[in-house]
Amino acid sequence: MSDLTQSHNEVIEASWKRCRSFGLNPKSAPAIIRLNKGDWEDAQGKSRDLIVTTQEQVLPYYENILVNSNSLVLLADSSGNLLSRWGRPGFINQMESHLFEQGTSWLERFNGTNAVGTALQTGESVVVGRDEHYLIANRYMTASAAPIFNSERELVGVLNISSDAYLPTSHVNGMVKVMTQSVENQLIMATYRQHYYTLVFNNSEDNHTSQWAGLLVFNDAGEIVAANRRADLLVGHVLKGLNIEMVTGITTLKLSAHPENQTLSFLGISNYRLFGTLKRPLTNMIRAPQSPLSSVKIKSEPKPTKIASGERQLSDLDLGDMKMQKAIKRAASVANSDIPLVIQGETGAGKEVFAKAVHASSDRADKKFVAVNCAAIPTELVESELFGYVKGAFTGANNKGSMGYIRQADGGTLLLDEIGDMPLHVQARLLRVLQEKAVTPLGSTESYPVDFRVISATHQPLREAVFKKQFRDDLYYRINGLTLFLPSLSERSDINALVIHLLDGLTVGDSPPISNEVLRLFEQHPWPGNIRQLVNTLRVALALSGGSMIHLHHLPDDFFLDLETPSEKPEATPHEQIEMTPSLVVSWRESLPELYSATEGNITRIAELSGVSRNTIYKRLRELGIK
Numbered sequence: 001m002s003d004l005t006q007s008h009n010e011v012i013e014a015s016w017k018r019c020r021s022f023g024l025n026p027k028s029a030p031a032i033i034r035l036n037k038g039d040w041e042d043a044q045g046k047s048r049d050l051i052v053t054t055q056e057q058v059l060p061y062y063e064n065i066l067v068n069s070n071s072l073v074l075l076a077d078s079s080g081n082l083l084s085r086w087g088r089p090g091f092i093n094q095m096e097s098h099l100f101e102q103g104t105s106w107l108e109r110f111n112g113t114n115a116v117g118t119a120l121q122t123g124e125s126v127v128v129g130r131d132e133h134y135l136i137a138n139r140y141m142t143a144s145a146a147p148i149f150n151s152e153r154e155l156v157g158v159l160n161i162s163s164d165a166y167l168p169t170s171h172v173n174g175m176v177k178v179m180t181q182s183v184e185n186q187l188i189m190a191t192y193r194q195h196y197y198t199l200v201f202n203n204s205e206d207n208h209t210s211q212w213a214g215l216l217v218f219n220d221a222g223e224i225v226a227a228n229r230r231a232d233l234l235v236g237h238v239l240k241g242l243n244i245e246m247v248t249g250i251t252t253l254k255l256s257a258h259p260e261n262q263t264l265s266f267l268g269i270s271n272y273r274l275f276g277t278l279k280r281p282l283t284n285m286i287r288a289p290q291s292p293l294s295s296v297k298i299k300s301e302p303k304p305t306k307i308a309s310g311e312r313q314l315s316d317l318d319l320g321d322m323k324m325q326k327a328i329k330r331a332a333s334v335a336n337s338d339i340p341l342v343i344q345g346e347t348g349a350g351k352e353v354f355a356k357a358v359h360a361s362s363d364r365a366d367k368k369f370v371a372v373n374c375a376a377i378p379t380e381l382v383e384s385e386l387f388g389y390v391k392g393a394f395t396g397a398n399n400k401g402s403m404g405y406i407r408q409a410d411g412g413t414l415l416l417d418e419i420g421d422m423p424l425h426v427q428a429r430l431l432r433v434l435q436e437k438a439v440t441p442l443g444s445t446e447s448y449p450v451d452f453r454v455i456s457a458t459h460q461p462l463r464e465a466v467f468k469k470q471f472r473d474d475l476y477y478r479i480n481g482l483t484l485f486l487p488s489l490s491e492r493s494d495i496n497a498l499v500i501h502l503l504d505g506l507t508v509g510d511s512p513p514i515s516n517e518v519l520r521l522f523e524q525h526p527w528p529g530n531i532r533q534l535v536n537t538l539r540v541a542l543a544l545s546g547g548s549m550i551h552l553h554h555l556p557d558d559f560f561l562d563l564e565t566p567s568e569k570p571e572a573t574p575h576e577q578i579e580m581t582p583s584l585v586v587s588w589r590e591s592l593p594e595l596y597s598a599t600e601g602n603i604t605r606i607a608e609l610s611g612v613s614r615n616t617i618y619k620r621l622r623e624l625g626i627k
């Protein structure tokens, strides 16, 4: 028996011992302990950043790797309460489905030995096989879980994959660890990237920007203020609080002046050669904290660097496409006025990002930007969510009352996303707010003055909704000072520049190069999910390429499925374009080995993708010695 197995067994044995001491009986059903509504809302509020960040990190894996498996990804908070879940619950024992509902506790004391509860208890990642569950009722599944620590190294949650035992354990365990490290890195970056230097490093030049790289953050005095667990492991010290000069053997001044795109190598205290890349703060540095309290202050600042929430200015969105340039130019000319804007574009085309850039380019930039997705709020709650309510205004209302999104946006910008889905009675009320510049919360007689700029976003022409009497015409004229049209991704001529820009935002260090074949396919792709789909594709490609050059075989399967699906648009399909362009045919010949591996040797698919006959493909493969 290896040490590893032994220590695993020890972990399980210790957990069973705890379960016995809790008085659990293996034959009993798990106790379903769920938070009440108020506590659940508090728990959710406390973990909001964690939930959002995890969702961003988990979804690409789920959508592209786990989607065909019977598995569930679970996120629990540090008290063991289930916060979110993604995936297919088909494998869950019907009797147990309540256990997988949000707000339910997965602590060992209620649910026996289980990956979430045991990882929380030990602070370590753990795999719990079917029969290792303490309660017999749980022995139909296997699970892997890993704890998540925030930038202060406080345990903030646990990420878990449960499945029907047909997924290879080592694979799932590895995936959970990669996801957790990605979440932890994002939490560190969201807190510090704006004002601090970040150094991403590893023990070889090839892998220093991979998902598994060490990440540390230091201030302009050289003090390390945060580091991920991998960084500590690589250097062999707890890095927080140490000086970067001691760790790298390079002066802070020299380090901070190092070019961002050049690998640096250092020995420092680890005595192993390490390789890294440095990123300078995005904005002017906050001076080194003088007291422990000052770092708390920094933490409480808005966390702006996640890809979905950057402080991009309108000019940052100009990557060369003419339709985008037109929208940007028009928006910039009215950015400082309060002219209400309607942004129209397909889903995922970047309407929210555009609206944020308008806000960031306006003189309201230092005030709040509040986005409300009208389609995502249940109809009966839209009114209370927007206008707020006073304590006890309706059954189920939060007992503290709520300010509502409109008052939250006071002084700043309010984005009403998918405004076409707003119920008619709410439209009437919104119109009143816009006319009177004051809001009256539900259940209140008092009204509060508000001053905000309104931007609306929609994927369908609002005019049509007006004709169909689904949208009030008086509100339409009130919110529609100027309509801006965002092109869909497949129409854009600047896809290459956008890919580079997105990769830069998705990677901690230098972004990896991307093969010409991939870039060419990106230009051919119909991109029904627009930039959102491109971001997800790049995330998977980054994870699968491990930080080295992105090739076709790093792209997710559904990317190719979309390519095969004939486009509904009247323009030429990707196939036709390929066949009409001799230079592309040549490039397809050159990229045959990659295509062969990306399609797992499916000759019919390669023939379809390349527009060349199956016989020609066979011939070329034989020439290359592949078949």
Ligand SMILES: Nc1ncnc2c1ncn2[C@@H]1O[C@H](COP(=O)(O)OP(=O)(O)OP(=O)(O)O)[C@@H](O)[C@H]1O
Residues within 6 Å of the ligand: 307, 308, 309, 317, 345, 346, 347, 348, 349, 350, 351, 352, 353, 354, 417, 457, 459, 501, 502, 505, 531, 532, 535
């Ligand atoms: N210029 C950009 N730079 C970087 N990321 C972008 C850009 N535009 C869009 N994205 C990313 O693409 C995704 C979709 O963008 P966004 O939410 O703004 O689209 P949307 O049109 O509002 O979508 P929906 O209609 O579904 O609400 C987000 O992850 C966003 O961060």
